[in-house]
Amino acid sequence: MKEICFFAGAIGCLGGAIAVIGLRNPFYSVLALIVHLISLAGLFLLLRAEFLAAAQIVVYAGAVMVLYVFVAAYVGNVEESLWEPIPGQRWLAPVLGLALFVELSIAIIGSGLKSLDTEGPTVELGFGSPEAIGRLLLERFLIAFEAASLLLLIAAVGAVVLAARRREEATS
Amino acid sequence: MDMSWYLVLSALLFATGAVGVLIRRSPLVILLCLELMLNAGNLALITFSRTLGDEEGQVFALIVMVIAACEVVIGLGIIVAAYRRRIPLNVDELRALRG
Amino acid sequence: MDFQAPTIDYAGLSPVIALTAGLCIVLLVGLFRTAPGFMPALTLSVLAITAGLCIWQWGENESLVEGALQLDELGLAAALIAIFAAAVATILSIREPSAQDAGQGAFGALLLGSVLGMVILAQAQNLLSFFIGLELLSIPLYVLCASAIRRERSLESGLKYLVIGSVGSATLLYGFALLYGATGSTEFGAIAQALGSGGLADDSLVLIGTAMICVGLAFKLSLAPFHQWTPDVYQGAPTPVTAFMAVATKAAAFVALVRLFQVALGPVADDWNTALAAIAVISIAVGNVGALGQDSVKRLLGYSGVAQAGYMLAGVVVATQTGVEALVFYLAAYCLMNLAIFVAVVVRERETDRGDDISAFEGIGRSRPWIAWPLTIGVLALAGLPGTSGFIAKLFLIEATVEADYTWLGVAIVIGTMVSLAYYLRILSAVWIKDEPAPAQPPLPAIAGGGPLARLDGLEEGSADVSCPKGSAGPLGAYRCALVVGAGVICAAATVAFGVYPDPLVDWATTAAESLAPTL
């Protein structure tokens, strides 16, 4: 059962990812990323990260992607040209990507860590629950938590700075 | 399922994202590809968190989600600002800066 | 609920708290209409308070908030450098179009946010704080780079920086994930323990993870071959932002790098020091060669920054006490000399319509001694000539490399310096040898003949006015120009002073480096 869930999630995840980089219309790419994100949330569930799975769906697939959709619609879904300025970049990039993948796979498979070849230790019931995560955030990772909230504030300020309409512009 | 499978999947996602950053020229899609790379990192973190049986990795992943959201906001902000000023944002055309 | 609040040493955390509070205050006050010059003054006072708190905490050495941050002299040293750079950038940003566009309040808040990120990054003692600090540093900078949204180049540079910076972050994150997976911890101390005890040192996860961390940080530190964004972003960003970015980011990121590599990855030093040495040499070569043909001073400084980062990396590679001392010394010296140059760039950018092109500096040796001298001293220091702190800094570094049996790295630094002379001298020859192009400026007052120390007959006659564009003359104008030029003069004077009497700065760097002593 777990295997089936994993492969379903993995296929959705990877298919979404490949569609993101493969589709020429940015709008479709955004939709593909949503598929990817939802499948990923499923995998998170399999890994006993319930809270993160929920956050992934609510925050990411919900809020952030809506932003993407709006911008994609606003900027317009201009088709990307197939003309390539650096000849060979198209086939060079996959080669680099493949090399990266092989290298990472070697790292994973070649690792002497025993625990990687298991399904993971049994964990108690509360693992990955909002309570457990929240406790860590407020106890051990308080600084990171506060910094992250400040980061959100700064991002908001940044967005305002970038989006503000200037006087001259408004008049012209 | 062995945990290695999850990790290999995350490596694959990371590589896909990296390829996307390299071959795509629309900044919007490049932002999407950055998401892919960060998500790959998140998947790895959560997998390890499961392997090790402690939640640190999950907290890390949560913070990364926040960071990714912030990057998206700024990136989209720049794209919109550029669009409003009719600046073509094809990353390869950003060559006014090339010396 | 058995919730246990962490023990927080508020005194130790006070610089971080002061910056956070200051950021919010600046943001809120910025919403109201205030007298011009008030917002920068407010930002400056926040920075001053933070600097004061850093100095107050100097000498403390403890772990803060459950090991998230490490309060020690090394982190505080980086914080002080970043704060100084931010102060100069704030002064430079007064009347800067991009800051006006963004609103001085937002500009100040973003700047403070970035400084906060640097302070956290420099003190980070676990992977999570490290990562969030790095992002808190970078994200405001992306916005600041793009903040001159009327200029096409600024937006481009912001986007480019964002994309490349995020690629770096993602790579770093993946490296962190692998390291976490292999060692089972995010704390530097625990990671070092795990690496030191078991047979983990040669594990492929650790190796590849370390490699990805190197690459990710190399993106952030603009080390070759991950430097391509640097010249573009330096050129496109508003100059005060470039000045801040060039100096402060390096300081914070290098200190964080040295802490991460010495403390957490210390047991596997053999894995990374060859790789870092290779990156250092490539950066020295690429940066110096790239700078040769540049006409834009900001681009030139971008490439030279790549080379300088290569020099500094040598201090990390050697992994000795002297190496870290040399690194901290170099960072401080680099801060002073670079800012002296950027002051001149900002002034000339506003005075002429030639932007930051090297021709904008032609003949200013005659007409604008108050700008020309800081610029000259800064460039001489970057080139590592004696009589400036740049010389002592190079001396320190080379000595560290030779001591640690990396003589070839020292020789690489020397050869890089030789190449760099060619482009640094181009700036000087524009300043002192070429004549000022005929049109443009109105005839100048008698100060033209004054030397750098002709303070007495210079100041009243309006050396301040001389360095000002016509447009901003007004009650604030003269004052502001005195401030801008004064910042440059102070940086240059400090550069010379530490070149002649380096002891205080050496002691300072030594104290800072000693906080890593147990792990070296």
Added chain:
Amino acid sequence: MIQVMLWLPLAAALLACLAPRRAAGWVAALGAAGTLGLAIALLAGFDSASAGIQHAVDEAWIPDLGVRYSLGVDGISIFLVLLTSVAWFAATTWSAIRMPERPKTYFLMLGIAQTATLGAFISQDLLLFVLFFDLMLIPFYFLFGSWGSDHPGREGEGAIRRSPATIKMVVYTLVGSLLMLAGAIATGVIAGDGTPVFSMAELRADPLGEDSQRWIFWFFAAAFLVKMPAFLVHGWMPDAYRVAPLAVLAVFAAVLSKVAAYGFLRVVLPIFPDATIQFQEVILVVALASILYGSVMAFTQTSARLVAGYSSVAQLGFITLGIFALRPDGADGAVLQMVNHGLVIVPLMLIMVILAERTGGDDITRMGGLALRAPVLAALFLVVTMALLAIPGSANFIGEFYILNGVFQEKIVFALIASIAMAMAAYYALRLFQHAMHNRKRDDVESKEIGWREGAIVGALVACIVGLALYPGIVLERSDESVKDTVSAVQEPSDEVAARR
């Protein structure tokens, strides 16, 4: 006292910046005069029987790096200090009379340059020496660049512009200096145990291993040969000489090249004795090549500046030859010759200023006919020329004689070839004089007597030349002990080598 002497020029120059524009030059000149006075006082208090360092000052400067602020003079450096003070006094006073544009910066640069040069001569710490050696160049970069003039160049070649010419000079010489910096640091670190040691005395007492010496030797030799300049690395010289302002060129040519020769004596011989012996012949060949090349070039040039420049190449070749004979008499001659050559070059350049003003350029084919109308100038020039060609009776003759004597006993072939070059020197010196003074006067040449103030400066310098010619012992007696001491480092092993053969 030695400290006051070192920093006085800089202090005076800074003071000059505060002084009113008119007075700036005179303040600086006063500083130079004071320095000269102190240098003479140093000589007066000098104990000629001792070989060691006198008037020593030794304080920690950067303890963490092992760099010490360590000064002192011995029988070799005392005369070079004196030469420096004399040359700078002449040039500064001369400039004060003529008042360059932007005088404050000009005199500031001149002051920095003097302090740096004095520092190089009196520092007893290897890194301090390197620091001053590098620093020396920077003010000259500005002086050449800002106050020099573009040179029209010879026919068939384009104009020589200041900016590239000065950059070329700085890059050439600093490349050498930076290598030297690396070499110096390596020496200190290798010699030190934990903390590096840069004290010359300690380094001398405990030389490095032969392998280290071998490569570090070349780092130092490169710096010194470029600075001299020696043949093959002299590429910066012609352009820089042609664009430089002459009063500045006077001190530059007179003193800076001597720092390089002094460096061989002070640093290379004592600290790297094994390598010196090993590479003796290589350096001798370079020196000989410089002599021949310099002499040949000197009598084909039409620019008076280049005649002086190339003759310097030849003279420095001679001096190097003397030093690398590795015998006391050769080195004695080299020290004497350093002083002589410096003393000759300064008045030569200053006279050149006058000639250039009268004829509108430095082309010797355009000069001429001044001897009758300006007898004093001509007479002064004659004495200088005679000294330049080392006529018997001049101190230069004695210097060259000592050098040749030294080389003769060591390497006879080199000595024979070098003596040919002496004859060549006679030719180009006379050619210069004849063109400038005798030939028929051209119409556009204004032949006027030298002004009294300028005349006094040149006259005083010429008096020094004559004085030294009458009593060269003043130098030889005092420098002998130090020279012997210096050369002894390389002598014993050298004799061993000879014995083995």
